Amino acid sequence: MSTGAEPLLEVTDLVKHFPVKRGLLIDRTVDRIRAVDGVSFSVAPGETLGLVGESGSGKSTLGRAVLQLVKPTSGSVRFEGREIAGLSRRAMRPLRREMQMVFQDPYASLNPRKRVGQIVGEPLRLQGVAKGGELRREVQELLERVGLAAEHYNRFPHEFSGGQRQRIGIARAIALRPKLIVADEPVSALDVSIRAQIVNLLADLQHQLGLTYVFVAHDIGIVRHVSDRIAVMHEGKIVEEGPADRVCEQPRDAYTKQLLAAVPIPDPREARARRQAVRPG
Amino acid sequence: MSAESLLSVRDLRVGFVTEGGRLQAVDGVSFELAPGEVVAIVGESGSGKSVTAQTLIGLTRSPNSRIEGSVRLRGAELIDADDEELRKVRGEQIGMVFQDPMTSFNPVYRIGAQIAEAIRAHRPETSKAEGRERAIELLDSVGIPNAAQRVDDYPHEFSGGMRQRAMIAMALALEPDLLIADEPTTALDVTVQAQILALLARLNRERNLATILITHDLGVVAEVADRVLVMYAGRVVERGTLDQIFYDPQHPYTWGLLGSLTRMDRDRPERLPQISGAPPSLLDLPTGCSFRPRCPHEFDRCTELPGLEARLADAPSHLDRCWLEPERKRELRLVEGEIGLEAPAP
Numbered sequence: 001m002s003t004g005a006e007p008l009l010e011v012t013d014l015v016k017h018f019p020v021k022r023g024l025l026i027d028r029t030v031d032r033i034r035a036v037d038g039v040s041f042s043v044a045p046g047e048t049l050g051l052v053g054e055s056g057s058g059k060s061t062l063g064r065a066v067l068q069l070v071k072p073t074s075g076s077v078r079f080e081g082r083e084i085a086g087l088s089r090r091a092m093r094p095l096r097r098e099m100q101m102v103f104q105d106p107y108a109s110l111n112p113r114k115r116v117g118q119i120v121g122e123p124l125r126l127q128g129v130a131k132g133g134e135l136r137r138e139v140q141e142l143l144e145r146v147g148l149a150a151e152h153y154n155r156f157p158h159e160f161s162g163g164q165r166q167r168i169g170i171a172r173a174i175a176l177r178p179k180l181i182v183a184d185e186p187v188s189a190l191d192v193s194i195r196a197q198i199v200n201l202l203a204d205l206q207h208q209l210g211l212t213y214v215f216v217a218h219d220i221g222i223v224r225h226v227s228d229r230i231a232v233m234h235e236g237k238i239v240e241e242g243p244a245d246r247v248c249e250q251p252r253d254a255y256t257k258q259l260l261a262a263v264p265i266p267d268p269r270e271a272r273a274r275r276q277a278v279r280p281g
Numbered sequence: 282m283s284a285e286s287l288l289s290v291r292d293l294r295v296g297f298v299t300e301g302g303r304l305q306a307v308d309g310v311s312f313e314l315a316p317g318e319v320v321a322i323v324g325e326s327g328s329g330k331s332v333t334a335q336t337l338i339g340l341t342r343s344p345n346s347r348i349e350g351s352v353r354l355r356g357a358e359l360i361d362a363d364d365e366e367l368r369k370v371r372g373e374q375i376g377m378v379f380q381d382p383m384t385s386f387n388p389v390y391r392i393g394a395q396i397a398e399a400i401r402a403h404r405p406e407t408s409k410a411e412g413r414e415r416a417i418e419l420l421d422s423v424g425i426p427n428a429a430q431r432v433d434d435y436p437h438e439f440s441g442g443m444r445q446r447a448m449i450a451m452a453l454a455l456e457p458d459l460l461i462a463d464e465p466t467t468a469l470d471v472t473v474q475a476q477i478l479a480l481l482a483r484l485n486r487e488r489n490l491a492t493i494l495i496t497h498d499l500g501v502v503a504e505v506a507d508r509v510l511v512m513y514a515g516r517v518v519e520r521g522t523l524d525q526i527f528y529d530p531q532h533p534y535t536w537g538l539l540g541s542l543t544r545m546d547r548d549r550p551e552r553l554p555q556i557s558g559a560p561p562s563l564l565d566l567p568t569g570c571s572f573r574p575r576c577p578h579e580f581d582r583c584t585e586l587p588g589l590e591a592r593l594a595d596a597p598s599h600l601d602r603c604w605l606e607p608e609r610k611r612e613l614r615l616v617e618g619e620i621g622l623e624a625p626a627p
Binding site: 054055161162163164191192193194195196197199200203218219220221222224225245248258259260261262263264265266267268269270271275 | 441470471472474475497501502503524528537538539542543545546549552554556557559560
């Protein structure tokens, strides 16, 4: 919840343009794609901000630019008051402990040749937090915390279902006890019956560890469920931002209204009533 | 029943030999489809919904597959039809639309040329000019603006939604009376999805086009289907009208699916009701009811597989595979006043 405390994350006028290049031998920049085009928002400690938008809206690029996984073209990203936009990799390294990412595709984001214990323990080892038997115990505890078993330590990713792989990705993300997690479409590749499990797990971890989330997704139903506040992105800009229920129940922006009107209602009677009200071509 | 039936599927079974062993991807699926009717097959990955759809049009035939049962289209058996007969059925009588329209078009030919070619393959007497004219008509009928110009575009010049419209146009080129749509809107943005669903509904109305819609999304089902089959681990676990499935669901798996939906028109619950565990491997199915390991209402009888039967006296067409007494189900399926599956906390 927004408490009026110092924001954990404060993004001001963030811009990320990708150059469009043409030319055979010498690339000329002929145009720019304005993936993120002047975006500002802030997130309080312990809060969840939902970033919702359709493909091409810039929401994923924004999530990555916040963590400096892509270098912003201009603008400011402050984490606990400290400017991190444009920091070198080396300068970012100690900050990586504080901010982590959960990816969409639990199949592509885990190294298939590494055992689960190595995958989850990697951040702990790299940051020199733990090693040897202590590392092993820590990783097994993490696995149990995300709903897996300590015995899964020596297994390979392919031995797990999609939902379990996403749990492994989450265990890796929380290993260093970060303050901020950017989750980019964390449930959209999962089966319907598994989505709720992962959404609930993220909520439990937030309570237990005091995490702050930026939750990036195209599904406004899921975003509304997990978010305290929602920012709606369209063509690189935030077109509307506000408390989750307010944005969904009393949208002000025309695009937000369009987005909400397009969400199928999983209720035949209400779907029929809506079709009668606006019979589209 | 079968007198007015367009498609009749009886005890369809599809087995595959895989590296891991023999598995039964589809285990006894039966349903009838009347002209102009929309049937949705709902399930998760591994439920057998897509294999069912592909088998109807012969796309799962292979040395490693074993297909049994009966699929009759206007009385003609398709299961043992030869490839030439099947090729004619596909396109002329059954149109197909897949999830990803990018892979359904050849990227190096113009959209219009591909639609014209699909027509000329079945109707050799059609001239190239006639084929092109027909392609423009079809693109126009599925709502592509400036069809006369866009007909010469390449697939990559179309947006995702436009490609899916063009795919539907191609599926309708030979005026089939049955459309099989396998996750037709899954790859699309929600605003584009709404347009494609409206298009499918319009085609259904105007052309009396019967549709088999394969989807994992109950929101999509509620928007377009007349009847619903819910599949789990290769079997139909519940079958009924749209309203029966949504308002009087009989199988705990259906409760779980309905309960885990996020509803924009309701207050949000503290926690999303969830189905615990994961679907079983088809190589290692539990005995009896396949949903048993995930079901909080399991009891001793569940080790015996329940048949897909009518268990409600007043709804003979509403079938399910669950041993619980209907009266008991009405109590068990309510979780905080809403239909759902009460799962133990993690």
